[in-house]
Amino acid sequence: MDDALLNILRTLVLSATPLVIAALGETITERAGVINLSLDGSLSLTAMVAFGVAFATGNILVGILAAMLVGAVIALIIAVASIELRLDQVAVGFVLTLLAADMSQFWGVPYAGKPTAGMTAAYLPLPLLKDLPIVGRVFFDHNILVYVSYALVFGIWFWLFSTRPGLAHRAIGERPAAAFARGTPVNRLRYIYTIVGGSLVGLAGASYSVGVNPGWATPPPMQGDGWIALAIVIFGGWHPFRVVLGAYLFAGLRALAGAIQSSDIAVPVTLLNTIPWLLMIFTLLLVSGGVIERLLRILPRGMQNRARNFLRSDPPVALGTRFDGEQR
Amino acid sequence: AQDEFVFGMILVGARNDQGWNQAHYEGGEYVIEKLAEAGVTARMIVFENLNPVVNPQATVQDVAASMADEGAQLIFTTSDEFEPATLEAAAQLPDVTFIHTSGSAALETTPADLFPDLFEATERVAPPANYGNLMGEMEHGKAIAGCAAALSTKTGSIGYLGPLINAETRRFVSAAYLGARYCYEKYAGGDPAALKFEVIWIGFWIPTPDTLDPQQVTNTFFDNGADVVISGIDPQDALIVAGQRREQGDDVFAIPYDYEGACDTAPDACLGIPYFHWGPKYLEIAQAVLGDGYVQDWEWTSPDWSDINNPDTTAVGWRNGPALSEGAATNLQAFIDEMIAYQTDPANEGSFFLWEGPLNYQDGTVLAAEGEKVDPLKVWFLPLLLEGIVGDSTLE
């Protein structure tokens, strides 16, 4: 396998990391039945905060923590608005999207274009793993944040599907009444998971500005990624593994855009730039019931069910709804 | 203060972008400082980020009018796309002098005069008398940048991170390529035919959701074997990525653009910086406005060849970056001396001129035959990239 290709794959994994983390954060939140629509703004704001604080304190870790804190606060607003004030989660999330984006630009002014030397989270190739053929270079020759994303994928998967708290976590998103009947404090847990998910969104923001593309500039380079992350969660059927798959898929297409232009294939830049968005629509089409069925007819009988189970992506039943069973 | 001199500065991006806009902004500060020395108190009112995304409500005309209300007598509109609007504003506010940078409305010649088969002839409307154009001969800076890149590349592959495609950017890419090719052969002892010089256009001066991600593109360059990336866009993404990769042990460099202090972003990866000094010219114009009036002009100002880094005289300059090796630095200086030699007297021995034939367009057609010198205006309106450059010449 030639170097160029390995390098490209490696860059792909790196540049997909923020998407992975953001989508996983949102997965946690939505599995608990809450939608945090503010991602596109939150990512900008937290990215700015991470870089700004890291720049001011000279300590990247502090920057990352600050970003996670901000992400958590935004999530908290959504939680309060939907649980206490019974407001429409989408409405509040959308306003926060715009607000956070503007805040990042306004308060980011002092940090725009500031030196980025030494502003990337610690780069450490993993001793033995990095020497493995192919995968070594592609997956284990990165900065810490990338490994964090791996850890999150498996951690969340294990949490959701192999632990008792995980059962409760999924239950409050599926059928709060049943969770309540089993003594699960539905709304308290919704607070917690919304906030945890939000802080992961913060981590994702940080993984741009002190990870994948260090520094801060307006307009924020990650604009639009928040929406893609939200779509990935749907495409991923709220399952960590599929979510990661989706994230790499989108990142791959982005990398392709640059690569194609440098190749001899004559395609207008504008067309390349539309690809991720077309893919976004296409994936959502794919997971929407009707289309799957039509597509599955092509497959041989045997494979159909397996394919269906893989493609089907039913949102948590109680997603976006309130649970008042406790205010009694 | 009633007798203060007020001038406006309209920027397409942020005043602190470490690039094009900051260069203009500091040009304005230079004017204030110098006028103060001359006993004139001047005030600059700035409008930054005048683009549909950040300021959908604002147009050049409106902002100019507001500035006039604030007492501005002179307004610099500093982005290519401001030109038509600036012309309108100038017509509406005859008492205010408008200087548009990088445009050519004040120039009699139109592209159609030079390339009748490429551009449709439209009879030219003379701009209002209170309108003028200004630009620096950055192609010299770009040539030096290209040379520095050629002297530093080990893989013999150079990437150019292009913004959008127009005559100006084609001019700069071509200049950088010519500098690189020349130095690669003469000083690095390489085969110019073997030198890979590729441009990828992101689609705009700054990254937006509608453009390619410049950091992604820079990574693509490096992943595909380039080890130097020359930036043609305003912000410092190329340098940032190069710096990050150096920290991870990759042996790669970048050359930023526009602003003298740009190297600070990631010094260890910075080979040098071709930059604009708008101050001196701005001062001249301001003084004219203060004195017996500005006379319409289209100015394309060259470096001060006696000292290309003299802050009070040069319009375009170059500074070596921390990452430029000793040897490369000496060779680069030699190359610069060759350019100077030509500028002082074309007849000089061992002098180098950028736009001297044989030069072909990308499509193989001839731009200048052996020994022929290209008409400067043809350079200004350069319709295609030059032969040897990989990359698109037009957006279609």
Next chain:
Amino acid sequence: MKRTATNLFFLALPLLLGVIVVAILIVLVVPPNTTLGDVLQAFWNGAFRNLRRFSGVLVFWIPLTLVGIGLVITFRAGLWNIGVEGQMTLGGLFAAGLAFMLGEGSPLVIIPLCIFGAMLGGALWASVAAFLKVRFGVSEIFSGVALNAIANQITLQLIAGPWKPGDSDKAQYSRPVPDAARLLGVSQDFNVSVVGLVVTIVAVVLVLLVLARTRWGLNLKAVGKNPRSALLLGVPTTITAFSALMVCGALAGIAGSQRILFTYGDVRGQFAGGIGFLGLLVVLLISARGVWVPLIAFLFAIMLNGGTQLQFLNLDSSLTGVLQGALVLAVLLANGLRDRLRKPKQAKG
């Protein structure tokens, strides 16, 4: 009578809270040497210093109001038409396209045609999202975001290719639209397009009437609140949702045409300028009560044009966005709080 009274209360209290929040924000962010007074002064100057400033406010009010009133329709139908931005864009492009095609001629013919084309374009783009929604259940939020981005790319491609200025190749804007299609200001000082004003006012009145007095308006409400029941009550739910988006798209299209035919006079990247999103904020601020759209849109227009002046105080103009966002968020939360405090009492009574 009583309705309007409660409406007033409904707006007053939270709005007041929002304004207070904004004021506090300003005090917090302004550099030490400037005061709240200066900022308000700047807003005032930006909006009312002279006729020209004020016309700037109206010029921005026109597209914002058009988009806002359109969004009231989609919100009625329970749809989150985030794609409105792209619908503006396509509207503008159709208008420009027609203008280029028709070339010079009588404005009396060309301008109406262009505006009609704009409605067509906006409606067409909306119908894509509508189709994906009613046929495949793809969330209009996501398809909207994607279609916005795609619309921008179409714009860039047109600028780069067919519409590029013939006499040079500036990559940032198209050749100017022919004069016959240009909307002109009343005068240099009062630089507002009468056509734009009239169209907007007519649109607002029409929409309000239709919503209040027609079966379609009632259908929208039914579909928005409970599509399944609406179907059983004989409402053509898919057609209703579809048409809601199309009408909103058409109105957004007109808004887009204003940006091209009046504001810029050429096509350029992002010419819709986020006005669609602002429109969403406006409508959220008033919980989709159509009557208030013109007023709140006017308020926003003042804030934005004030923003122009803010920069002369060396404040980044994104502050305006922060203030608007904060205002809407505060009002939303205040609404929720008030309802929360009122509910228990009702249950008892």
Next chain:
Amino acid sequence: MNIELRQIHKRFGSVHANNDISVTFAAGRIVGILGENGAGKSTLMKILSGYQPADSGEILIGGQRVDYSGPQAAIAHGIGMLQQDPLDVGAFSVLENFTYGQPGGLTFNRRDAEWRLNQLCQRFGFDLPANTPVEMLSIAQRQQLEIVRLLALGVRVLILDEPTTGISADQKQQLFNVLRALAQEMQAIILLVSHKLEDVIALCDEVIVLRAGQLVGAQQMPATTSELVSLMFGGQLPPQARIQSHLGDVVLRLENAHLSDRRLAMRDVNFQVRAGEVVGLAGLDGSGQRPFMRACAGLDKLLSGRVMVKDEAMTGRPYRDFLAHKVVFGAAGRLEEGLIAGLTLTDHIALATTPGWAVDWAEAERYTNARIEQYHVRGRATDNIEQLSGGNQQRVLMALLPEDPVALVLEQPTRGLDVESARWIWQQLLARRDKGSAIIFSSAELEELVTYSDRILVFYAGQIYEVPDVTRTSVDELGHLIGGAFMQAT
């Protein structure tokens, strides 16, 4: 160990759902809780099982006063409730549902859990595939799962709220056997809330009766139906005379229809109903009644075959057209499907009656007030529909029906209504029937089916079986049929 309730009070706004109720339940006894709709049965049980706190009053277990904060705490005291609609998580597998809520560490060992599940299933003869998603199970299986889950939690007091609605006779037998076993072997207390007197008679050792929130009587079993009825309603209900009205020509017809929904597919369905005919659809939830009825009203498209309304082919036409032909569908859920929360009564009337494109609000309001009069709706024209009580909402639904429908297709038209309301509804329906409307209705109440149907179709797993002679069939027989008895028979 006994359970004692003392002076339990519970109010919901104006409604006094439980009014000073004191009662004791002895170990090892099976007690029936009787009472008409809205009498307060569920409320009392919810209080006992921790789902709702009492406004006042005490609960004593084995003489000890207990206070608990929620269902979990009640279970900790050994009291568990099986809700009418089992509180499980559809997306979970049987095993996950069984495990969720059981005490234990961070992770759980699937093998152990599965072993414990199977132990209990074997003991009671339940068949619960551990890895099937619960949403694929029948109501009966979901009840079984809840029972084993609660028992695994050490529950000694098991409350069942109307468990026999929507399960077959055989499943009912199995359930009863289990309950008896629990009472005898474990000295468990079983509390059975039910409207079905025959069930109570078959199972219970004693009954208590609530009326309008008060405890109005207790009775040691055995006792006769009439005794219980008089206890419940303070007098006999006049028996329902079933008057056959004369049948007209066929108004609605399905020809070789091929239907399907997410669960099952039905092929070659042929069916016709005549003017003035009442057709009842029996069967457990999800046996095919729903797709059948939706097909009749054009709400679901046929995969193949034809729908005819009075000899006019309506195949593939939208529901609107059916409505135009006066074929009306009424769904079970009121506010889910039928009425629109947030709209006023006038809005609803306007929606149902406005022919043209313009709405004449003055006219609509006048008309609405007329209907409110006519249907004795407790509410004002300007009220939002959700402010009305259940029965009143049902009345509004009736008011929305056209006066002379060709065919009414109604899902469980009296679900959750007290006997008066239910009877009133049927008056309205039969009045229309007599004017020549055909009525197709489904119900979980076999009684209702037998009482009002001219023909009964029994659905089982997508198979349809027509009861030969309705006048001769009984609730018992029907109970067996909906369990699929006819499958073996035929």
